[in-house]
Amino acid sequence: MDRERPTPLALLALMAAIAGCGTVASGVHPAPSGGLAPRSAAAIDELPGSGSHPGPVVENPDGTPALLLAFLGPDESAAPALVATPPNRADTSAHGSPPRASALANGLYNPMPGGVMAGYRGDTGLDIAGNRLPVYAIATGTLDYSEPGHTLWTGPGDTANTVRLKLDEPLPFGGRQITHVWYAHLSELRYQQAEGADPRISIQAGEQLGISGVANGSPHLHLGLLLDNVVSQRWGSYLLEDEIREVLGGFRHRQRLP
DSSP states (O other): OOOOOOOHHHHHHHHHHHHHHSOOOTTOOOOOTTOOOOOOGGGOOOOTTOOSOSSOOOBOTTSOBOOGGGGSOTTOOOOOOOOOOOOOOSOGGGTOSOOBOOBOTTSOBOSSTTOEEOSOTTOSSEEEEOSSOEEEOSSOEEEEEEEEOSSSOOSTTOOOEEEEEEEEEEEEETTEEEEEEEEEEEEEESOOBOTTOSSOOEEOTTBEEEEEEEETTEEEEEEEEEETTOOSOOTTSBOOHHHHHHHTTOOOTTOBOO
């Protein structure tokens, strides 16, 4: 099963957090050393694509939100959108051509325009903060699946839809090949395809795959780049957060996608 697995660095940080704080919510990524302090729920009201709070903010005992967005810059804030996933569509012929993203400077397509590079270095993928923003294919490929599941984040407030895209043309990276792209925490899916279905749906570069959602109280997309046709996401089979930013064009942490 595909899932976000904790890195050794994250496990050490989590153990330190438990020792220092007493309790840590399951799956909360610890803030990196020297990171920005979390802000109160009252300060979280305007993430790209968001409006007012539609639901409660998950908070720690000290009143600070247990959000990935604690790692954003002082000019960024957010409100989680806890929404039900509407019916998904597998037949696009009745709905016209899907929306498309623009190409980035390096030729790949923008995965989530307007999103902010968040998360922390060494994470098992790139977290892009944004509230219910359209999510797009970074390159042409074929769906392995587009359905609920394939993630550990399945709590009451999580939007547990995921997409795995097998690239038609693998992307070279340091002597290896990026063969699959994994999108997690979507609130809506444009296509509904179960794992193992035949035939599979072909996806064009820049084609919309769905809408971003929420995991652990944090509105964001988790983007994973998997290597050498290994899709189990074991250690060493995927790129880390800073490596994915480099693949997308050298974006900086807390930088907004165009």
